[in-house]
Amino acid sequence: MSNMKPEDIIFEFFQKEKMDKLERYRHLNKYVKKGQILFTGSSLMEQFPINEIAITDGVNAVIYNRGIGGYTIPEMLDAMDEQIFALDPSKIFINIGTNDISREDETLEMLIKDYRKVLSQVKERLPEARVYLMAYYPVNVSVAENQPWEGAKRAAELRLERLEKANAAVKELAAEFGYFFIDVNEGLTNESGQTKEEFSIDGIHMWSDAYEIIFKNMKKYILE
Numbered sequence: 001m002s003n004m005k006p007e008d009i010i011f012e013f014f015q016k017e018k019m020d021k022l023e024r025y026r027h028l029n030k031y032v033k034k035g036q037i038l039f040t041g042s043s044l045m046e047q048f049p050i051n052e053i054a055i056t057d058g059v060n061a062v063i064y065n066r067g068i069g070g071y072t073i074p075e076m077l078d079a080m081d082e083q084i085f086a087l088d089p090s091k092i093f094i095n096i097g098t099n100d101i102s103r104e105d106e107t108l109e110m111l112i113k114d115y116r117k118v119l120s121q122v123k124e125r126l127p128e129a130r131v132y133l134m135a136y137y138p139v140n141v142s143v144a145e146n147q148p149w150e151g152a153k154r155a156a157e158l159r160l161e162r163l164e165k166a167n168a169a170v171k172e173l174a175a176e177f178g179y180f181f182i183d184v185n186e187g188l189t190n191e192s193g194q195t196k197e198e199f200s201i202d203g204i205h206m207w208s209d210a211y212e213i214i215f216k217n218m219k220k221y222i223l224e
Helices: 006-031 051-059 073-077 110-126 140-146 150-176 208-221
Strands: 037-041 062-069 089-094 130-134 181-182
Touching: 006 140, 051 062, 073 110, 089 208, 110 130, 110 150, 130 150, 150 181, 181 208
Parallel strands: 037 062, 037 089, 089 130, 130 181
Antiparallel strands: none
8 A cells, every 4th residue: 555656545545435335325225115216326416415405395205316426427337226226216317427528538429328328228127217317517617726636627627618518419318218308507607607606616516505406496307
């Protein structure tokens, strides 16, 4: 361990953290009520305080969150049971791919190819489920620029550059499978189309008041 570079130590730490979350979900999934609502994806879904907001809003629904911070679509493909199938949900909200489009070596073709694999498995194993593919959230490059971790600004810039095309491609993918594409981002952005600074933690992730706005925008889909 002492001979490892700092960046390798950090990488190993986050990899272990993801594996630990997956193991916790395996245990939690033993106690779920089947046929309910599922939120799944990466950190922007994991950090969605959906149950707290829903309860405060008076929404009487069972909602499970199986997001895992740092996850890419290929990682989700290796964790479909823990993140989706073990819960046997009747309604699924998916927000995955943010980490993919934030990487230099990722292409739109790669994103859609991997996403299609996810949806093909869902269609095969949960043919009756209502599935909602969520538009990717905006970013704030200026906030990202002030973060201590290396690459924050570049990740935000890449996502901002690719956001429109990625959302359009995911929308087409939803139609291909007979699923729903929902853009619930209204009210999150400033005049330049980036996340309002007061909503942004680090340029990419958001405070809970941003999620309150998102919840109001998507409440009708949760209840339908």
